[in-house]
Amino acid sequence: MTRKGQINELDCRTAESMVARYINHTLKTDELEEFLDHIEHCSSCYDELETYFIVNKVTQQLDEQEDGSTLDFQSLLEQDIRKSRRYIHNRRCMQLAGGTLTILLSGILIIFLVFVIFEIKRFW
Ligand SMILES: [Zn+2]
Numbered sequence: 291m292t293r294k295g296q297i298n299e300l301d302c303r304t305a306e307s308m309v310a311r312y313i314n315h316t317l318k319t320d321e322l323e324e325f326l327d328h329i330e331h332c333s334s335c336y337d338e339l340e341t342y343f344i345v346n347k348v349t350q351q352l353d354e355q356e357d358g359s360t361l362d363f364q365s366l367l368e369q370d371i372r373k374s375r376r377y378i379h380n381r382r383c384m385q386l387a388g389g390t391l392t393i394l395l396s397g398i399l400i401i402f403l404v405f406v407i408f409e410i411k412r413f414w
Contacts, residue, residue: 300328305335309342312374319381322374329371343367 300308305328311317312325329336344363 300324302328302332302335305329305332306338309335309339312339313342313346319378323378326371326374326378340364340367343370 305325308317308321308325312322317325329339340363343366347363347366
């Protein structure tokens with residue numbers, strides 16, 4: 291089930307193939323965003339992710355030999371998705387900041403060079 295109309299939308303097959311990589315945190319930032327956009331409005335893929343997530347957590351829990359307290363998987367997954375969204379946001383901000391800084395430094399360098407050339411000409 292997919293809402294139609296968006297251009298960069300993933301199809302369910304691609305989204306499903308990304309579930310395991312989402313769990314293992316090996317998706318690239320862009321892939322991660324596309325994946326999250328998809329599962330937010332595709333209940334069948336969300337269910338797929340949820341199942342995978344729960345299996346993964348249960349396995350982890352068995353490994354860690356926890357005190358038998360039942361985990362709230364639903365909210366754990368929601369937490370995980372929110373964390374992923376924040377991660378994307380942070381990455382985007384860093385990229386933006388990096389780009390701005392580069393432009394700023396280039397600008398300063400150009401002004402500095404113009405100034406130096408101007409000064410050299412003045413003394414000749
Ligand atoms: Zn789907």
